[in-house]
Amino acid sequence: MTTTASDTSVDLGSPLTPAHLLRATAPLDVLVGTDVRDRVDRGRAYLRTVLADDERPVYGAKTGFGALVGFAGRSSEADQCDNTLAHLGAGQGPDLPQDIARAALLVRTWSLAQGLSGVSAHVVSGLSAMFATTFVPAVPRYGSVGASGDLIPLAYAAQALRGRGHAYLDGVRLPAAEALASAGLSALQLDGRDALALVNGTSVTTAALALAQSSVRSSHRALADLTCLLVDVLGADPGFTDPRLISAFGHTGAVTVASWMRSMLDGTTPTGLRALQEPYSIRCSPQLLGAAEDALRYVDGIVAADLGGVSDNPLFFPGDDLVAHGGNFFGQPAAFAADVLAMVTASLGNLAERQLDLLVDPARNTGLPPMLAAGPGQQHGLQGVQLATTAFIAEIRRGVLPASTQSLPTNLHNQDVVPFGTQAALRAYDLAELLRLLCGSLALGLRQAVHVGGRRPTARRCAALLDALAVAIEPVDPDRPLDEDVRVAAEVVITGEW
Known part of the structure; x- marks a missing residue:
């Protein structure tokens, strides 16, 4: 069977299909076009404007999470990322099948690329770069209730992309930092909004x-x-x-x-x-x-x-x-x-x-x-x-x-x-x-x-x-x-x- 460009690439400016998810198990070119970059940048700039206004609340960027929304979050953006992800490291059980983990991140990348989440452009670019390799975060199966997103499994994925926890490369389970380095990938740098946007969607559910x-x-x-x-x-x-x-x-x-x-x-x-x-x-x-x-x-x-x-x-x-x-x-x-x-x-x-x-x-x-x-x-x-x-x-x-x-x-x-x-x-x-x-x-x-x-x-x-x-x-x-x-x-x- 002849392989065409569409068999090995996904354009984040076009609709995502189940066929794209099936292809995500292998290395895949995820294309971030000018239109995608522009809308992500617009969303990020608007977030910055809102955060500068002390009168405007923004869940997860200025606050705690879930039931603790009534309390202030951490003042440092880097600390707020850790505040988002650390407490969600409570998953258990065997790792998800690798095709689900990869497909879930493709779904998440496409969602973030629509420019409505206020994420940094480098988050979309970093996720896209991952798909050109065989890197797969190690994500435990049990922990999500499918509301507020697949919080716990996606937190493990986000941590692996930061070089924490474990990941697979060429099917071998490794410490995530080692897998990133071997794949030629840089660890993602996230602030609180980036981290929350990575976990606050039902991408594992959708992918499975x-x-x-x-x-x-x-x-x-x-x-x-x-x-x-x-x-x-x-x-x-x-x-x-x-x-x-x-x-x-x-x-x-x-x-x-x-x-x-x-x-x-x-x-x-x-x-x-x-x-x-x-x-x-x-x-x-x-x-x-x-x-x-x-x-x-x-x-x-x-x-x-x-x-x-x-x-x-x-x-x-x-x-x-x-x-x-x-x-x-x-x-x-x-x-x-x-x-x-x-x-x-x-x-x-x-x-x-x-x-x-x-x-x-x-x-x-x-x-x-x-x-x-x-x-x-x-x-x-x-x-x-x-x-x-x-x-x-x-x-x-x-x-x-x-x-x-x-x-x-x-x-x-x-x-x-x-x-x-x-x-x-x-x-x-x-x-x-x-x-x-x-x-x-x-x-x-x-x-x-x-x-x-x-x-x-x-x-x-x-x-x-x-x-x-x-x-x-x-x-x-x-x-x-x-x-x-x-x-x-x-x-x-x-x-x-x-």
Whole structure:
């Protein structure tokens, strides 16, 4: 695949997309154009004007933080930075996945670059320079409630950029100062406003949600393709995708998905050996996948709004001479969207698991051997893989409890309602990986089904998918460990490069 400039760069003067976040795991050119510099400088100059006016309060620059807003902050700007970050060093648990940490900082950089946060221009430039390297702050997973921004995790990121704490370079965890020096980066110099602006946004939540959304969307389309391959291998009748039938259902997502499926199944010929009506995991798949499509479109909209919005407090509007104190750091939209995404993931995962169960069962798979074993008893085919998929589904179901309904007051009731969007988004990210493995498990089963007597697909696109799987994966004959094969199969079907 040819790499273009847009594949390796992000312009802070243009809208941010989930594709940018996916690319942020590797070195990336983050471009700070003249327009961006000008608006950041205007915001900074206005901040200076406001701070010089003793009659105008500015949260976090002249005051303490959170419940302690009624008290004066430290008089030195450098000390006020430490005042912001030191008390937030209370995170626990394993480090966040590095793709989330990098994506979160890209989201944060874009937000600051809109010029409404009053940050120093060198903060935006310093963050941008980081993306040209493999530097990743080490950020603990637990500590954010997704309100007042992702305060604790972003504080660890800010400290790492200052040379404090730990960071990764080329995947190796190091003291942050050592990682900065090895990457050729200078430690960020921050004042109180800079530090607060770095932490006072829901960028970790947004990043985790966007990455999870991208993964689930890819698995959703892959599962539609795999359903078609299942139909073709079994010789089922594709009439359940008829456009008149689906149009009468009245749901736009189902119409979209059924159109995909008809294209995938074009040319298939039923064997006539199946029952008049297939099990729901086949017959109702356009309705189920279509409902997922409708829900994913809602999540798409939330992700786009989060990526295109400024998450901070306060915001500075020089043209209106306004310092606006409010709640643009409150991650409720992402919390709802992540909970919806988790529910979609559970339903899609359940569909994949049920289809694999159908495929390995000789009572329902039109006479293929049990567990798709090439010599049942002497061999066991997909038996271990099916056990694992059952465990994956149990784990997904356990994690679907909505986080957005679990509000608890904290911070002396300053934060008396909180969205818990961070928990919801990180959970959705974890579940998305299990869904990917379920797709890989089903794909492996379909590859094996043809090896043990299932028919070669008669639809051109279904045959192309099977051929891609057959090139990547040997038949399970004799038995072997299949963990790596599941991951390979997932990569084949989810990337769509077949």
